[in-house]
Amino acid sequence: MARCLSFTAARDRCYDRNFSAAGLRPTATVLGDGATVHCWAPKSPDPGHSPLLLIHGFGANAKWQWAGYLRPLLRSGFDLYVPDLLFFGGSEAPRPDRSEAYQARCLAAAMEALGARRFGVVGNSYGGFVAYQMAAMFPEAVERVVLISAGVCLEERDLAAGLFVVSNVAEAASILLPQRPDKLRQLVRLSFCNPPRVLPTCCIWDYIQVMCTAHVTEKTELINALVKDRKLSDLPKITQPTLIIWGEQDRIFPLELAHRLERHLGENSQLIVIKNAGHAVNLEKSKEVCEHIKAFFLNFAPKGHKNHMV
Template sequence: MARCLSFTAARDRCYDRNFSAAGLRPTTTVLGDGATVHFWVPKSPDPARPPLLLIHGFGANAKWQWAGYVRPFLRSGFDLYIPDLLFFGGSEAPGPDRSDAYQARCLAAAMEALGVRRFGVVGNSYGGFVAYQMAAMFPEAVERVVLISAGVCLEERDLAAGLFVVSDVAEATSILLPQRPNKLRQLVRLSFCNPPRVMPSCCIWDYIQVMCKDHVTEKTELINALIKDRKLSDLPKITQPTLIIWGEQDRIFPLELAHRLERHLQENSQLVVIRNAGHAVNLEKSKELCEHIKAFFLNFSLKSHKNQMCYGTRWKIIVRFADLSIRRLASKLPLLVRKKTWINQVNV
């Protein structure tokens, strides 16, 4: 009965309807080892529209984190593929592997099963760890990468060194997987630069019951596998062009990790630091973030189109992206080519 009256469950159903109305449909891919990966995919895939894979982080499920991006990206000309990571939403696996590399293999296998051979990837927070692994493991499939607040350059010793607000994995897990209202409030305060002032306990309990009670053991193992024995020296350098986006006030993954990642990737990366935003920059500054992501991929797509025009390839309608004229598109691109790193001055 409580579920039927749940505001959280009702909102989740609204997201289902919104995704469907936008032209997406749910599907589940069963992999060879028994893992099942739930996706939102285009109802009518168009080979002329570049595929874009959106990977969520820790939290509810993919719908809650990407709802504000679906229509803008679709209007810009992308075919969207939005999965639930294993043990989130409708995805799970029977085996013991909890590594981000395993998550990457499962998503890559699912994309291949869906007939998508080459695509761009956007990964948010934990999803950025998975996106990075996909780029490293499957360079023939991943064209470009956007990493949002993804501390892939963290090391296990950073916890003891005081880089984070927590000093051990157990404390981090209690916040990232909140089971009581005080922990969810703490997570919100750490994630947002401007957290909501009022958080009624009844709403918090409802959210925890609907969104935070499933697969707690498996999600705890995901966090442990992510941090245990992690060293920067073991992190491969991905070869794809990479856009790094970070909230200036991030307290989950401090800004130092963004600069560390930029140094690790060197000339292959670009860094955007968004002011007045925390770790949940994807929710606090969704419009601004969306524009950066579109400009990053549109630049690449337009160049591909111009290079292949004489061969009459499938990129012939890329110039329709976002209904932007060439002049309007060009006005956005200097942000990405004038210099490698900048702090965005626009407050949205």
């Protein structure tokens, strides 16, 4: 029997209204290779505003991860671009390429089609991998970068070495792409420093059915491509000013990866570690994260090679 009421679907529609009320419109850019990039873009871009691209991580879609950031960033003078990565939300592609480099090329092409040729980038978790690639591949377009809980410095050997709570990619995919309530509960426990105490099974099943069953094969391939043969020595060093934000108690991408990334980037980067927050620091501490994003883009000054704990 078809479900008569879905809390998840209703919430998703509510986010649609929130984004529209904030002055954004849904766009679909079809690229030359047949890929389609869905993006919330300004209805009336302001030449006096700074374009800012917000890239989500694994999860529902872009709206669920960035809804709380719209009003504060818009009030601070940003024109926001909030895309769905390929195989999330309304974005998809016929090509078999699952690399974050391909995601980066598609987003860069969509931004150019939307008229944003020079912009800042904020990438959360997997979105940080894509943001990093965009900065490396398109330095003429990307001005500055914020990476939130983005373990771009991980190596494939870290899995076997015990750095993560999982020891292989298949186990990681079963958690990041939950198809059963126990896996979604596990993901929540790993992602949040203070997870919700009550997660009714009916609500979990509803969320899984609405948000977690589409493009499972393609998303699994994204995870495999992210880790396979990954070496720090192959990671280019981006030159843009970069802010790294991390939850102190991140259990998905341990804090060691934040320090590894800071060492890799050197003096052009700054690391902020937020207390009492896990991997989902963008949701647990959204106000603090948003303030750091605004301060970085509006008044950036290179560090004296110091970290900040807040």
